[in-house]
Amino acid sequence: MWRNEMMHRITKADGPVDVVVIGGGATGVGIAVDAASRGYSTVLLERDDFAKGTSSRSTKLVHGGVRYLAQGNVRLVLEALRERGIMRKNAPALVRDLPFVVPAYQWWEIPFYYIGLKLYDLLSGKRSLGRSTYISSSSVEKFLPTIRKKGLKGGIVYYDGQFDDSRMAVSLAKTAEEHGAAVLNYAEVNQIDKDEKADVFHLKFKDHISDQEIALSAKTVFNATGVYVDDILGMEQEQTRPLIAPSRGAHIVVDGRFLKSRHGIMIPKTSDGRVLFAIPWYDKTLIGTTDAPVEETNKEPQPSDQEINFILETADAYMTPSPKASDIQSVFAGLRPLAAPEESGHKTKEISRGHRVLTSPHGMITIIGGKWTTYRRMAEDAVDEAIKLGRLSEKTCRTDHLPVWVSALDKKYGLGEEGNAEVKVESKVEGNEIVVGYPWTAGDVRYMIREEYALTIEDILSRRMRLLVLDADRALKIAPEIGAMLQEELGSEVYDLKADLDAFKALAKKYRWKSL
Template identity: 45%
Template structure:
């Protein structure tokens, strides 16, 4: 057992003490979202010494604001990108196998309101099944009108001729990120949230490490590393510019961000365990209505942005679009008064880089770039393929001589913290209400903590707050109610009401200011409808 496994995530001084040691790391990862955590886990599992630093909380940005789908990408199949779809379908099965408590299969229904839609979409989805092969989650079926309405009883019946049923996956994105983080620690990595990188270290024009600052205590630290990976998502250009500043040049931005908005309403707008997918809305976009943790998630949009706010806000036009399209397909149209929560995620769309960097565009989805200084940057991609992205990043590091060669593929069968045994019965799935099943085998530990029988919200107990503080790096109310529990995303008003009790428990556990007032303001913003 490595030393880091013995470190209590709640013992921040102990973690910072290890960071302060005069140690040369093999790999320093900047960014604690899906991509950075995937890189850290894959590297640690191969035996590299790894430190990961996150400026805010793990999965605090894009990685907790996805549509919650593990999918191969039906739309990429329509574009002819078969290789990308095949890779994503393979990785989908890997996540389902390695974290069955946090990911489950989900049935989707595509309704047909024109005679040609069922055969057209059905043939494409049969090809989707063929590409999945043994990793398929269930066969595509053609449905008549009666079968479609049986699956989606609140679907608009007028003009409906039938539909197509196919299978994909869904997951709890933020909790999967935490499982990646904790599994990386189990494999020997050191991870710290609330520890922003303030500077990159250079010697003779090469990156040799970084400088970071503990956002809680204010102390700065020097970190030496053979290889530094910039995995900060939509914010990668900021770190790239740190590298450019040391060389006296301005880097060309490689990210053109867009935002996706999601609206949450009660499940009775579309009861049952099937998701609705409209592949082409009135303006050519895709509409999802996905059952998730007892609620219904409606989305999403794809709106370009020029700025990179930590908390992006929806446009009125985006919200009107989502509710307007939902009204076309649901018997009871949701209104702004029905909305329980609104969340917005920024997507890092990659554009060509025109500087002197050596660019390796590994797929249409993600890009790995190595600067002349040796700084390795990865961005783009999607949650489903986080592990494949990590392998591509480490392959680049090895090929460049930044890391010694070690056997790859270790993470493909590495079960994450909390994962039940392979033969264990399947849980209720991610469409069900939140509860202890999301903790997998750690539910037994949870049951032993104080407050295990004291419910703060449906499926959330005082013990879960203590578990978050003791085992999951939680320091603030937002950490708990946005990412360890998902109530900010499920019901922002309820999250605001339980926040004071969460704050009291957190402060008792950590001794750190839990930032209650900041969270209550945030929770209010998740319910506001723009003028």
């Protein structure tokens, strides 16, 4: 089994490894790829599953950030647009171009949006995904059959990217593995000590699969745990001021008939000043996101009534027919690890999405802020910082032209240009499909277990197959069959079917909107 190989890579180390990365979200897997591809001995440890947290709960966009341009943050937009192009080039099976329409209901909006989006094109340079253009109201209706027609004056088409976030995380973990890294999910770091004399870190982690506690040492430790970075820092030093100001973003998923388009809708300014997207995703319509400050962090953040009602009310102003609460097939929310401002009083939508690389007095390197699109640059900056500090020997970053590992499943069903087809919901069932209306087979599930690090029903249905976030009811129905396959593949000495099934049933109910 792949996990035995990963354990062997960790335990066979003679002396400290060069790099230990704590956290298997976008930032953590990005650092593991960067470090391993430069030739450093690398270990990646994730407490839960890869992308269990925020990194599987995004709006699924690879974008420069149109609203950051409106805020005047040109530097951040330039960086993100450059990274968008690199991500598109390095992972063509997972990333594709997605045209958006910005509908205009006031005449002044047309030149205002047009000028802003032409500047967006200009900043994209040679990495542009397409030219922004003005289109008439009749063309808007053609591209967006369900758009509200009353008062429509026209619109602007612009281009950004779309991807599958959790599948990208798994692919990056596999990329790190291919370059020699040991990558482990369900491996929780619970102790970090610094030997100042030898200038090395000593860590202990709990392997939640075998219940073993394992020790290892490292020259460099990267804290890439998102909203939990303060917890990890607390193991190494006495923390004074929190580094993270978490913000919750909520989404709903409804049937594709509410969009009926290959284009997305971008609503640049909602009633409270946020941006809202409605995008096609695996033949469904994904609508979000909200931006609400939160006081506490947890593994399964729940959207509030207010957030869901805000999404539905905003959709109602732009879509005909518009989705109702009874049409919601899944809801999900994630916590953005925004860098806390120096002064209080900032709303989370006003806090910069730029990233910061910080070094503790003992030398642990922590990465905060950022977003999926800039994961590669965040990783490069973090590893470069370790080199500047003398913790690593100088080696050049390779990830701006490093292909991302391609899953056989993404070749079959991926969103990107190398994928053969998208998941076609409600299509005619053929062959050995295990979920009516969806294409996945038992062989696909076994591939996820053998090749994509899946160890639980949630791993498969939420982050490999994506069924939980597409259709929570369908996910609940197929869960026992998925659990049976996990038991066959992993063995009862490793896998507890009843406990896993019970845990998944409790989790899946949180993805069903309460009014159903």
